[in-house]
Amino acid sequence: MKRRDFLKATAGGATAALCGIGTAEARENKEPLENAIGILYDATLCVGCKACVRACKEINGLPPSIMGEDVQYDAARDVSGDTYNVIKVYKNGTSEAKDREIDGFSFAKKSCMHCVDPACVSACPVTALDKNPQTGIVQYNPDVCIGCRNCMVACPYNIPQYEYNDPRGQIQKCQFCNQAGVERISQGLLPGCAEVCPTGATLFGTRRELLEEAKRRLAAKPGETYTYARGRASDGLHTHDKEAPEYRQHVYGERELGGTQVMHIAGVPLNRLGLPELPERSYASIAEGVQHTLYKGMIAPAIALAGLAFVVKRNTSKADQDDPQSQNSRRPEPNNDRGES
Amino acid sequence: MSEHKPVEGRILTLPFMFLGVLGVIGLYFLGVRFADGLGAVANINSGYPWGVWVVYDVVVGTALATGGYALAFAIYVFNKGQYHPLIRPAILASLFGYALGGFGAFFDMGRYWQFYNILMPSNWNFNSVMLEVGLCVMAYILVLVIEFAPALLERIGATGALRWLNKVLFLIIALGLLLPTMHQSSLGSLLIIMGAKVHPLWQSLQLQPLLALLTALTMGFSIVIFEASFSAIGFRRRPETTLLARLGKVIIGLLAVYLVVRLAELVLRGKLGFAFTGDLPGNMFLLEMALFIFPLWVLLSPARRNSGRLLLFAAVSLLFAGALYRFNAFLIGYNPGPGYSYFPSVPELMVTVGIVAIEIMAYLVFVKKLPVLHSAEHA
Numbered sequence A: 001m002k003r004r005d006f007l008k009a010t011a012g013g014a015t016a017a018l019c020g021i022g023t024a025e026a027r028e029n030k031e032p033l034e035n036a037i038g039i040l041y042d043a044t045l046c047v048g049c050k051a052c053v054r055a056c057k058e059i060n061g062l063p064p065s066i067m068g069e070d071v072q073y074d075a076a077r078d079v080s081g082d083t084y085n086v087i088k089v090y091k092n093g094t095s096e097a098k099d100r101e102i103d104g105f106s107f108a109k110k111s112c113m114h115c116v117d118p119a120c121v122s123a124c125p126v127t128a129l130d131k132n133p134q135t136g137i138v139q140y141n142p143d144v145c146i147g148c149r150n151c152m153v154a155c156p157y158n159i160p161q162y163e164y165n166d167p168r169g170q171i172q173k174c175q176f177c178n179q180a181g182v183e184r185i186s187q188g189l190l191p192g193c194a195e196v197c198p199t200g201a202t203l204f205g206t207r208r209e210l211l212e213e214a215k216r217r218l219a220a221k222p223g224e225t226y227t228y229a230r231g232r233a234s235d236g237l238h239t240h241d242k243e244a245p246e247y248r249q250h251v252y253g254e255r256e257l258g259g260t261q262v263m264h265i266a267g268v269p270l271n272r273l274g275l276p277e278l279p280e281r282s283y284a285s286i287a288e289g290v291q292h293t294l295y296k297g298m299i300a301p302a303i304a305l306a307g308l309a310f311v312v313k314r315n316t317s318k319a320d321q322d323d324p325q326s327q328n329s330r331r332p333e334p335n336n337d338r339g340e341s
Numbered sequence B: 001m002s003e004h005k006p007v008e009g010r011i012l013t014l015p016f017m018f019l020g021v022l023g024v025i026g027l028y029f030l031g032v033r034f035a036d037g038l039g040a041v042a043n044i045n046s047g048y049p050w051g052v053w054v055v056y057d058v059v060v061g062t063a064l065a066t067g068g069y070a071l072a073f074a075i076y077v078f079n080k081g082q083y084h085p086l087i088r089p090a091i092l093a094s095l096f097g098y099a100l101g102g103f104g105a106f107f108d109m110g111r112y113w114q115f116y117n118i119l120m121p122s123n124w125n126f127n128s129v130m131l132e133v134g135l136c137v138m139a140y141i142l143v144l145v146i147e148f149a150p151a152l153l154e155r156i157g158a159t160g161a162l163r164w165l166n167k168v169l170f171l172i173i174a175l176g177l178l179l180p181t182m183h184q185s186s187l188g189s190l191l192i193i194m195g196a197k198v199h200p201l202w203q204s205l206q207l208q209p210l211l212a213l214l215t216a217l218t219m220g221f222s223i224v225i226f227e228a229s230f231s232a233i234g235f236r237r238r239p240e241t242t243l244l245a246r247l248g249k250v251i252i253g254l255l256a257v258y259l260v261v262r263l264a265e266l267v268l269r270g271k272l273g274f275a276f277t278g279d280l281p282g283n284m285f286l287l288e289m290a291l292f293i294f295p296l297w298v299l300l301s302p303a304r305r306n307s308g309r310l311l312l313f314a315a316v317s318l319l320f321a322g323a324l325y326r327f328n329a330f331l332i333g334y335n336p337g338p339g340y341s342y343f344p345s346v347p348e349l350m351v352t353v354g355i356v357a358i359e360i361m362a363y364l365v366f367v368k369k370l371p372v373l374h375s376a377e378h379a
Helices: A002-018 A051-060 A119-123 A150-154 A192-196 A207-219 A283-322 A336-340 B014-036 B052-064 B067-077 B081-108 B112-119 B129-156 B159-189 B192-197 B205-234 B241-268 B272-276 B280-300 B308-332 B346-369
Strands: A037-042 A086-091 A104-110 A129-131 A138-140 A202-206 A225-229 A239-243 A262-265
Touching (some): A051 A192, A119 A150, A119 B192, A192 A202, A202 A207, A283 B159, A283 B205, B014 B081, B014 B346, B052 B159, B052 B205, B052 B346, B067 B159, B067 B205, B081 B129, B081 B205, B081 B346, B112 B129, B159 B205, B205 B241, B241 B280, B241 B308, B272 B280, B280 B308
Parallel strands (some): A037 A262
Antiparallel strands (some): A086 A104, A225 A239
C-alpha cells in the first residue's frame, strides 16, 4: 500500500511539474539584428498625399480600393487583403493646426511594424511566417500556411490580413517589397513607400541609423531649421530644410514589446495615431518561456507518461488480482461468449 | 456476459429527425463556406479573426469533451474503480466532442487544403503554442478511438483483437491522461501571445495554462454528472446520484484551487477593480464568478450534494462557468482596438448548431447499437 501511495504521489507530482507554472522561466526579449532595416515614419512631415499607398499597390500587384464613383485615388481605409499600407488621419475638435492634439490633426501610417520579437512568427505553428536573419523582414510563405489565423490574433497591430472572400484565401502583409518576385531590398532599391514619399515622412534606412535620426529630431528645438533626408536616411543627396515641429518625446517602436523596425514619431501622442500602448516585455517571450518550460525536449511529458503508464498498469492489474469478482474496478474483459458463438 | 449493453429502442425518433434538420442546415452553410470563402458565412474580420467556430467548436467544445479524461483520472490514477460504469459513455462523448473540435478547426482553417503541413516536422515551430494544440488534439482523437474500440470489437466479437488491445490498453489510457493535460492547458496558453488584446481580467499570462486545465477538469467531471443524469432520464434508467455525488466532492478541490489562484492573480496584479467598473467585461466577469461559486455552495454541503436535482444544477452551472470563462477570454474580453467589432452571423451559428446536432445524433446511434452504457443500470 505504501508503495502505491508513493506512486500516486509521483504521478501527481509529475502532473504538477507538467503545469509547473511557478517555475516558468522565460527567455529575454529578442535583440534587434545587427543589420536590421527599417522605416521611420515622421507624421509631422506627412502631407497625406497617399503616394505611398499607390506605389505599394503597384509594386505588390494589389488592386486599388475604390469607394463610390469618380474616385481617382486609392480610397483604402485600412490594411486588408488588398492593402499593405495605409495613411489615416487623426482629427480633433476644429482640426485647425497640424500635429496638435487638441483642435488639431495629424496623419498616421498603418503597415507592418516588422517587430524585433514578432508575435506572429512565434505563434505560427508551421513557420509560414519567419524573420529574415539578415534584414529582419517578417516574411510570409503561403505554401505552408494552413490559415489558422493565429498570427492575426497575436499581432498587437492587427497587420496580417486573411482574404475572407476568397475560397482559396491567404494571409497578406507588407514584406518590405522584398518577397520573391519583387526583391527590391535585395537589389539595393528602396521599398515603394519610401521611394515615392515626397517629404521623407516615410524614410528608409537601417534600424540603428533611423533610431539615431529619430532621437536627433526629437532633440531639435521647435522652430529651428532642421535638414530632413528623403528616401534613404544615409542619402545626403535628397534633403530639404524645414522648421522643426514640437515633437512628442516618444519614438514609437524603440521599446514597445522589444521594439519594431518600423518606427513612428509625431506631434500628437502616438496612441492617438492607432498605436497601442504596450509594455517593453514581448508577449512572445512570455508565451515561449511557458511553452519551453513545459515541453523542452519533451522531457516533462515523457516522465509524466512513464509515471502515468506505471500507475495505470498497477491499478488495472491490481484490480485483476485482488478483486476478481468485482465488475466495476477494471476494464471489461473480452466477451468470450459472444466471440465463440 | 459483457458489462455493457446497447440501449433498446428505435433510432428514428422525433427528436432525432429534428436534429437531422438542424444538421442539414448546418451542412448547407458549410458548403457555402467552402464554395465562397469564410467571409461568405462567418462575420469574422481583420480585428476578430477567431469567432464562434474557434471559440465554441474548438476551445469550449473540447473542454466540454473532457469527461473521458477527468473520469479516467479518477478511475486509473486514484484507483476509484466504482466510477467504471460511467467511463464508456464518457469516452464516447469525449470522442464526439473532440471530433467536433477537430472538424471545427479544419473548416475554420483558411487554407485547409494545406492542413497536412502541420504534420510535417520540417515545418514545426516549437515556439508555437498552436503547434502543440494541433498535434496533441489530433493524437488524442486517435487515442479516444482506440479507447472506444473495445465496444466495437465486443459487438463484432473480435476476441483476439480485444485480448491484444487489453494488453496495451494501459499505455493508451496513460496517453489519454497525458495528452488532454497538455492540450487543455495549451488552449489557455494560446491567450498569452494575444497580450494586451485580452482584457486584464482574463490575461493571466503565465497562469493561463493552469487556469485552463483546472477549469477543463471541473468541466470534465460536470459533463459526466450531466450526461449520466440525462441518460437516466432519457433512457429511463436508475439515476446514479450517490456515485455522482462522490464525483462532486472531487470538483470541490479543483474549484477551490482555481478560485484561489484566479482571484489571487487579480488581487496581486491589482486588476480586481476592473470587475466593478460596470462595463460589459466587468459584468461578464461577475456572472462568470457567480457561475463558479454557486456549484461550490451546493457541493460543500453533503445534503445538497446528495440531492440529484441540486447536483445537476451545480454541474450545469460549472459547464456554463467554464464555457463563459473561455468566451470571455477569447471573445468578449478580446479587444483588438477601436474600429473593430464582431457578432456571429446566423449562418455562422447554424454551422455550429448543425455540427453539434450531428454529434448528438451520432451519440444516440452509438449507444443504441453498441455496448456503451453499463448493463447493471438497466431498469
